[in-house]
Amino acid sequence: MRLGLILSEVGQGIRRNLSMVIAVVLVTFISLSFVGAAILLQMQIGQMKGYWYDRAQVAVYLCTEYVDSANCGQTEATAEQKAFVEQQLKTAPLASLISKYAFEDHEQAYEKYLEQFGETGESSFVTADFLPETFWVNLNNPEQSDALVERLSGLPGVEEVLDQREYLQPIFDALNVASYTAIGVAVLMLIAAVLLIATTIRLSAFSRRRELGIMRLVGASNRFIQTPFVLEGVVASLIGSILAGAAIVSLVHFFVQGYLNAVPGTTPYVGLTDALIVVPILLVVGVGLAAMSAAIAIRRYLRV
Known part of the structure; x- marks a missing residue:
């Protein structure tokens, strides 16, 4: 019964702040796509170094x-x-x-x-x-x-x-710069996602302040009150994380394996196995940041 009530509150909160939830999904999707691309690029650099340095x-x-x-x-x-x-x-x-x-x-x-x-x-x-x-x-x-x-x-x-490694090092340096740039953009986007999640939770809590007051009067614990709001942020971020994971897998499958592998050459490229390693990382990062930011946001609101 309590679980059903919590899920009902989550659904109600998502419907009330649908536009903000969509914004969280999109920002999380874009930021984690950059994170995934940066991780894959580092994997690719590592494979290329191992391959070419051994042959240099x-x-x-x-x-x-x-x-x-x-x-x-x-x-x-x-x-x-x-x-x-x-x-x-x-x-x-x-x-x-x-x-x-x-x-x-x-x-x-x-x-x-x-x-x-x-x-x-x-x-x-x-x-x-x-x-x-x-x-x-x-x-x-x-x-x-x-x-x-x-x-x-x-x-x-x-x-x-x-x-011969002197010829290869500038290439790897350029790839590292691209990877670090992607990481920098991803960090900025993740900060934006965390702030957006916190804002969404606070707006959701403010719109239901009367209900929250009644729940506190009847003895509901802070944990019980906080859980639906945290789950709202987690659900939105989880959807964005799944989309980012799908984008990374699609990138590797269609572009890297489908296109780059068709180009003549012997350089090894990252594969679906590498992409499937990245996907859980994106899910953990997305859900973890969402849960943390949502919990902090609603906790600060309940103290007011």
């Missing part, structure tokens, strides 16, 4: 006669210099850091160049001897690339030692 190599470019640097002086790396560089890769302390390495000569570098750019335009002026011979090194732990760069840089016949 350290390139040891050898001198050619076209490089006029202090270490090269327009002189091709000699066979002895190449052998010395390879010896460094095979012996301590570098050998323990390296999982494998491969040597790429001029012809192999030229073939790779043609695969990427073809034989038209400016590519027709590039010859095999113009491209440097290279040792491509894979590390057991890509985070230890500094040791390799420091040890091999400046060796006779070495033009440059380059960690």
Whole structure:
């Protein structure tokens, strides 16, 4: 009987403040969609880092006669210099850091160049001897690339030692900025949702102040009085949270899995499993914030 009375009060409160409830639903939906998108973006960044960093190599470019640097002086790396560089890769302390390495000569570098750019335009002026011979090194732990760069840089016949992660880091930095921006917008929207829920509850309580007075006179506890108002906020926020969860799942299913996976490439993308991990987080955040703000709002009102 008491449960039926509470649910009746909840329904009555929602009907009286329908426009405000709809506003709470929409604000919660938008804010939690941003939260979900930010979480998915962080998951995507983590997957991309794990995928590409493990495949990132350290390139040891050898001198050619076209490089006029202090270490090269327009002189091709000699066979002895190449052998010395390879010896460094095979012996301590570098050998323990390296999982494998491969040597790429001029012809192999030229073939790779043609695969990427073809034989038209400016590519027709590039010859095999113009491209440097290279040792491509894979590390057991890509985070230890500094040791390799420091040890091999400046060796006779070495033009440059380059960690490919330097090309990837700006991309990840840009993605992180986008993720943090989404989080910032989401926080502002969540604050707006909390304030809107509190305002809705206080308006609902004010419109039923006569009923509340009677309930207090007949001995109803504050908890019994507060529960319908808290449930009003929770119901509105729960609907918005469910809509946000559905939006996140739809985004992953139709855009990420349906469109991005069709684009040629090997980058792994977040999947429905990741989206289904995010959905409960959105539900907990939405319902938790709604219950907290509604409880505080009605408690402050009952003290007046």
